[in-house]
Amino acid sequence: MTNTQTPPARTERPKAPPAPQAPRLSARDRGTRLLATLFLAPTIVGIVVFTVVPIVGSVVLSLFHWNVIDPPRFAGGSNYGAVFGDETVLVSFRNTLVFMVFAVALQLLVALALALTLNGRMPVWLRSVFRSAFFFPLVLSAASISVVMKYLFNQDFGVVNWLLGFVGIAPVPWLTSENAAMTTVVLVYVWQQFGFSFLLFVGGLNNIPKEIHEAAALDGATGLRKHLTVTLPLLSPTLLVASVVGIINALQVFEQPYVLTNGGPGDSTRTVVMVIYETAFEQLRFGEASAVGVLLFVLIMAVTALQFRLSRRFVHYQ
Amino acid sequence: MSQATLSFSRARHGLAPWARIAGLTVCALLTLGPVVWTVSTSLRTPAEAFDLPPQLIPSDPSAEAYRGVFDQIDVWLLALNSTLVTGLIAVGQMITAGLAGYAFARLEFRFKKPLFALVLATMMVPLQVTIVPVFLVLKSMSLTDTLLGLIIPAFPTAFGTFLMRQYFLGMPKDLGEAAMLDGAGPWRTFRSVYAPLAAPGLAIVGVLAFNYHWNEFFRPLILETSGHNYTLPLGLVSLQGNLGTGSISVVLAGVVLSMIPAVAVFAVGQRPLREGITSAGVNR
Numbered sequence: 001m002t003n004t005q006t007p008p009a010r011t012e013r014p015k016a017p018p019a020p021q022a023p024r025l026s027a028r029d030r031g032t033r034l035l036a037t038l039f040l041a042p043t044i045v046g047i048v049v050f051t052v053v054p055i056v057g058s059v060v061l062s063l064f065h066w067n068v069i070d071p072p073r074f075a076g077g078s079n080y081g082a083v084f085g086d087e088t089v090l091v092s093f094r095n096t097l098v099f100m101v102f103a104v105a106l107q108l109l110v111a112l113a114l115a116l117t118l119n120g121r122m123p124v125w126l127r128s129v130f131r132s133a134f135f136f137p138l139v140l141s142a143a144s145i146s147v148v149m150k151y152l153f154n155q156d157f158g159v160v161n162w163l164l165g166f167v168g169i170a171p172v173p174w175l176t177s178e179n180a181a182m183t184t185v186v187l188v189y190v191w192q193q194f195g196f197s198f199l200l201f202v203g204g205l206n207n208i209p210k211e212i213h214e215a216a217a218l219d220g221a222t223g224l225r226k227h228l229t230v231t232l233p234l235l236s237p238t239l240l241v242a243s244v245v246g247i248i249n250a251l252q253v254f255e256q257p258y259v260l261t262n263g264g265p266g267d268s269t270r271t272v273v274m275v276i277y278e279t280a281f282e283q284l285r286f287g288e289a290s291a292v293g294v295l296l297f298v299l300i301m302a303v304t305a306l307q308f309r310l311s312r313r314f315v316h317y318q
Numbered sequence: 319m320s321q322a323t324l325s326f327s328r329a330r331h332g333l334a335p336w337a338r339i340a341g342l343t344v345c346a347l348l349t350l351g352p353v354v355w356t357v358s359t360s361l362r363t364p365a366e367a368f369d370l371p372p373q374l375i376p377s378d379p380s381a382e383a384y385r386g387v388f389d390q391i392d393v394w395l396l397a398l399n400s401t402l403v404t405g406l407i408a409v410g411q412m413i414t415a416g417l418a419g420y421a422f423a424r425l426e427f428r429f430k431k432p433l434f435a436l437v438l439a440t441m442m443v444p445l446q447v448t449i450v451p452v453f454l455v456l457k458s459m460s461l462t463d464t465l466l467g468l469i470i471p472a473f474p475t476a477f478g479t480f481l482m483r484q485y486f487l488g489m490p491k492d493l494g495e496a497a498m499l500d501g502a503g504p505w506r507t508f509r510s511v512y513a514p515l516a517a518p519g520l521a522i523v524g525v526l527a528f529n530y531h532w533n534e535f536f537r538p539l540i541l542e543t544s545g546h547n548y549t550l551p552l553g554l555v556s557l558q559g560n561l562g563t564g565s566i567s568v569v570l571a572g573v574v575l576s577m578i579p580a581v582a583v584f585a586v587g588q589r590p591l592r593e594g595i596t597s598a599g600v601n602r
Contacts, residue, residue, distance in 0.1 A: 028498075032426060032427070033427050033428075035421070035504045035505055036425040039418060039420060040418050040421050040433065042417065042418070042474065043417070043418035043437065044418075045474075047437060047474045047476070054451035057450075057455075061450060120338050122339060129346075135588075136350065136584065137349060139533075139581065141533030141535065141580070143535040143551040144554050144555075144573045144577070145352070147573060148352055148355075150558075152355065157368045199595045199596050200596065254536055255536070280453075286450055293450065296444070296447055297447040300444060
């Protein structure tokens with residue numbers, strides 16, 4: 001879609017004098033401007049007050065020591081120094097990156113496989129049943145779903161271990177061992193989130209003209225190869241969006257680890273956002289929390305920029 | 319080439335249809351299983367909640383757990399809070415996104431491009447990065463620990479604005495031009511020509527807003543400190559905190575109760591929801 005719509009060139013009446021030096025606005029144009037101002041005001045004011053000012057505020061706050069009670073003291077870079085010296089913060093960044101890599105990869109793989117499989121021939125009603133089923137968890141709240149999953153993944157009486165028992169797998173300490181906890185958080189997150197990428201892929205596949213596949217089939221492309229050489233390149237813009245959105249969301253993971261494990265055991269599932277929450281709202285160290293927030297922001301921007309750079313080589317537009 | 323004809327028939331069937339459908343069925347069961355288990359366990363008596371194998375249909379269904387939820391938390395109050403917050407945000411976003419989207423799509427004014435770029439850029443800013451200053455801004459307005467403090471910051475919606483702009487751009491321009499020729503001013507043109515046509519797009523914005531904010535946890539957790547301002551997700555997690563004394567079926571009954579409106583919106587608003595999500599991936 002085009003970016004801006006130029007107004008219809010208004011045809012001047014023949015007897016109108018040639019435009020004078022300063023083009024005066026007609027009453028209608030002034031009306032348009034007034035209307036635009038009124039229409040935009042709520043959105044722009046809201047965005048400035050609740051996003052732009054807070055971003056600047058975060059950066060400023062990160063340079064101060066402040067606990068709300070005592071007056072703020074200038075801290076220079078010492079909050080950042082403290083953050084880099086804090087084992088828990090460093091671990092939380094590592095955890096978040098590990099989480100992001102596995103959660104996004106798994107989510108995209110599952111979503112893509114399901115969308116491609118669903119794209120094959122089947123009755124229309126069945127297709128819509130499957131589509132609804134895969135997208136259903138998205139409408140549920142991450143917090144309440146995590147409460148449910150806490151029971152399902154219980155080591156002793158959870159249904160997951162009971163099911164695994166049938167294939168002879170010994171009970172796994174899903175939530176209580178440092179090694180397994182992050183896996184559980186990833187699984188629960190992906191279970192709820194894959195529907196988002198799935199819907200993007202379904203939309204993207206629908207946008208691929210049928211003739212291209214038919215032509216590829218005539219040229220001898222089969223099953224998997226057809227997907228690799230034809231479908232995926234055509235789907236690459238959607239893949240880019242799905243991975244960008246997926247990564248931005250994954251770097252902000254909070255509800256699942258907060259409810260499932262509260263960051264534990266040890267710090268094994270503590271994420272950056274959990275650290276921001278704890279530092280600011282439990283320990284009232286607003287300056288350090290802001291420093292962590294600024295670093296998270298920088299990380300998100302860096303990863304996204306890197307992705308767009310890499311994508312120049314892999315994304316094809318029709 | 320004889321090979322070409324051979325592979326043509328294979329390409330169309332890639333995977334046998336029954337295998338595809340069987341695989342999708344297994345995945346659908348995995349996706350819906352936890353939800354079915356939640357509903358069925360909430361209907362068992364607390365004593366039988368841990369039974370393995372889990373019975374899909376409780377032998378002796380009981381509403382005891384649901385009574386337990388009402389005993390432990392003020393469900394009506396939390397539901398009222400959630401409804402107020404979510405409903406007002408949804409309506410507010412439909413208004414702000416509708417107006418701003420129209421302005422970006424159909425009106426001419428100064429700084430249009432940079433303002434639109436600003437709106438798009440804020441889609442990238444994670445809430446968690448700004449939450450501390452937002453908290454302080456709200457505190458300075460005495461809006462922390464109030465429902466208004468949850469509602470007002472959520473009115474502007476970058477994604478909704480983007481979506482509505484696309485929506486208005488997709489409408490024929492001749493309509494507005496005809497109205498203008500008939501002497502309608504910019505406001506009349508919007509009010510009587512374009513706004514009525516925007517209803518389906520606004521429905522997408524409303525349903526997306528409802529879904530997101532009904533389930534929202536992070537902001538309420540930070541902003542709402544007294545129990546009478548809690549929304550449902552907060553109440554649920556507090557139910558779980560009583561697990562030592564309480565029971566799993568009570569917690570799950572609470573989960574089911576809080577799911578009902580989300581599921582209702584899923585049933586009624588499935589299409590707008592899907593379109594809203596899909597449009598994030600195409601037409602960029």
